[in-house]
Amino acid sequence: MRVTVDDDRCGGHGVCFGLCPEVFDLSDDGYAVVKVDEVPPEHQEAVRKAATQCPTYAITIT
Amino acid sequence: MTTVESDRSGHVHEPLTDQFLGVEFSVADHVAYYAELRARGPLLWNATQGFWVAPRHAEVMAVATDSETFCSGRGILTFEIGAEYASPPTMMHTDPPDHTRYRALVQPAFGRRVVKTLDASVREAAKALVDRLPLDRAVDVVPPLAVPLPVQVIAQLLGLPEERWDDVWAWSEASIPGTEIYADEARRAALNAEMMAELMRLVAEARVSPKDDVIGQLATTEVDGDRLTDDELAMFLNQLLVAGNETTRNTISGGLVALAENPDQWARLVADRSLVASAVEEILRWTTAVIYFMRTATRDTELGGVPVAAGEPVVMVYASANRDEAEFGPTAGSFDVGRSPNHHVAFGFGAHFCLGAALARLEVAAVLDALLDRGVTRLELAGPVGRSASNIIAGVTAAPMILHTT
Numbered sequence: 001m002r003v004t005v006d007d008d009r010c011g012g013h014g015v016c017f018g019l020c021p022e023v024f025d026l027s028d029d030g031y032a033v034v035k036v037d038e039v040p041p042e043h044q045e046a047v048r049k050a051a052t053q054c055p056t057y058a059i060t061i062t
Numbered sequence: 063m064t065t066v067e068s069d070r071s072g073h074v075h076e077p078l079t080d081q082f083l084g085v086e087f088s089v090a091d092h093v094a095y096y097a098e099l100r101a102r103g104p105l106l107w108n109a110t111q112g113f114w115v116a117p118r119h120a121e122v123m124a125v126a127t128d129s130e131t132f133c134s135g136r137g138i139l140t141f142e143i144g145a146e147y148a149s150p151p152t153m154m155h156t157d158p159p160d161h162t163r164y165r166a167l168v169q170p171a172f173g174r175r176v177v178k179t180l181d182a183s184v185r186e187a188a189k190a191l192v193d194r195l196p197l198d199r200a201v202d203v204v205p206p207l208a209v210p211l212p213v214q215v216i217a218q219l220l221g222l223p224e225e226r227w228d229d230v231w232a233w234s235e236a237s238i239p240g241t242e243i244y245a246d247e248a249r250r251a252a253l254n255a256e257m258m259a260e261l262m263r264l265v266a267e268a269r270v271s272p273k274d275d276v277i278g279q280l281a282t283t284e285v286d287g288d289r290l291t292d293d294e295l296a297m298f299l300n301q302l303l304v305a306g307n308e309t310t311r312n313t314i315s316g317g318l319v320a321l322a323e324n325p326d327q328w329a330r331l332v333a334d335r336s337l338v339a340s341a342v343e344e345i346l347r348w349t350t351a352v353i354y355f356m357r358t359a360t361r362d363t364e365l366g367g368v369p370v371a372a373g374e375p376v377v378m379v380y381a382s383a384n385r386d387e388a389e390f391g392p393t394a395g396s397f398d399v400g401r402s403p404n405h406h407v408a409f410g411f412g413a414h415f416c417l418g419a420a421l422a423r424l425e426v427a428a429v430l431d432a433l434l435d436r437g438v439t440r441l442e443l444a445g446p447v448g449r450s451a452s453n454i455i456a457g458v459t460a461a462p463m464i465l466h467t468t
Contacts, residue, residue, distance in 0.1 A: 007174065008170070008173060008174075008175070009169060009170075009173065010173070010174060011169060011172060011173060011174070011415075011417070011419065011420060012174060012177075012419070012420045013409065013415040013416075013419055015127075015411060015412060015415055018405050018411065019127065021403075029174075030339075030420070030423070031174055049127060052413075053127045053129070053411075053412040053413050054413075055165065055169075055412070055413055055414065055415035055417070056165065056169045056173075057162065057165065057166060057169075
């Protein structure tokens with residue numbers, strides 16, 4: 001599983017970071033960044049949740 | 063010992079939850095009240111009106127991040143229980159797919175790019191207000207700082223010039239239950255009519271010649287050929303006036319009160335400006351402007367080990383969750399400008415996360431930076447802090463303090 005954050009959509013709410021800090025991080029100005037190439041199996045459920053609960057629908061899973 | 067009764071649902075009534083009936087608290091000490099709620103259990107039933115109260119961080123997060131099981135369409139405040147809406151009164155009352163559509167259409171207006179363009183003007187507005195405050199003698203920071211800053215920012219979002227700021231303030235007051243203007247029915251109606259006419263005019267103008275501002279974005283954003291209708295846009299701007307105003311105002315005033323009550327924490331900011339960002343988060347946690355919002359279970363489920371039946375509402379007490387020792391540890395009751403991690407829920411969480419969060423954070427940071435720039439070394443309370451009785455908004459109505467520079 002791979003995951004990306006659309007920079008134009010991200011609102012800096014930090015929901016993904018709150019749900020899965022192992023995969024998501026926040027940049028210095030408070031917006032989400034993905035810090036792994038491949039999502040480890042144990043975090044895939046949290047990443048799916050982050051994608052559905054992202055307030056700005058900025059997260060895409062491929 | 064309190065009396066125990068149960069209702070048709072078979073759940074045991076918890077009298078403490080009666081504070082969430084109506085719109086006013088009758089407790090003097092909110093913090094102690096929330097601690098008592100959390101100690102009683104993960105989920106407490108109110109038999110009077112039939113709703114659950116979730117006072118702990120874990121259950122608030124579980125509800126907030128599962129919008130399929132816990133919907134918003136059946137009301138977000140307890141006085142809405144049983145209400146049927148032909149169309150959702152606000153975006154906060156929508157569920158997917160309606161919510162997905164609204165959010166997609168309005169989010170770009172609050173995205174990183176637009177908020178960045180506001181950075182300089184918000185900081186300028188905060189600086190101008192702070193620079194006019196008297197130093198080294200008592201001043202209530204609510205009227206000259208906490209009230210006007212959010213109003214000026216909203217006026218900017220709407221593209222209204224300085225001479226209209228008083229109008230924006232009056233429209234906002236007329237939209238918020240509990241204000242003096244709201245209580246005056248004739249005046250409220252007149253202001254509402256004036257506001258809607260002005261908003262419709264702004265919408266029409268932005269449709270024809272959109273600027274690169276929030277209203278221009280809202281008027282022109284299209285997703286798959288779809289865009290907001292004029293009515294939706296005006297409704298949304300109206301919501302902006304309410305949601306962006308009182309919450310930010312109380313976060314600013316409540317934050318300054320917290321910094322006055324904890325002079326060691328202000329001293330840390332004076333010594334290290336890099337703490338401003340985490341101080342903003344701690345102020346958000348500490349003040350929690352929106353005390354609660356409600357969801358309704360769409361199916362039989364379970365929360366904190368307690369069965370919840372389809373149709374039962376659940377009150378997420380953000381203000382209590384933000385003081386939960388289980389999440390924030392033994393220092394949950396201390397105001398710590400360097401707190402990390404700080405997974406507060408002052409903006410809610412999940413799909414309905416506050417749309418204006420980035421803007422709110424910017425406004426609070428701008429106030430702190432402006433006070434530091436002015437050389438304020440210490441904030442000292444100079445009289446009793448006024449707090450509103452609302453059980454929805456944690457309002458600070460008076461915050462008299464001395465801004466020391468020596």
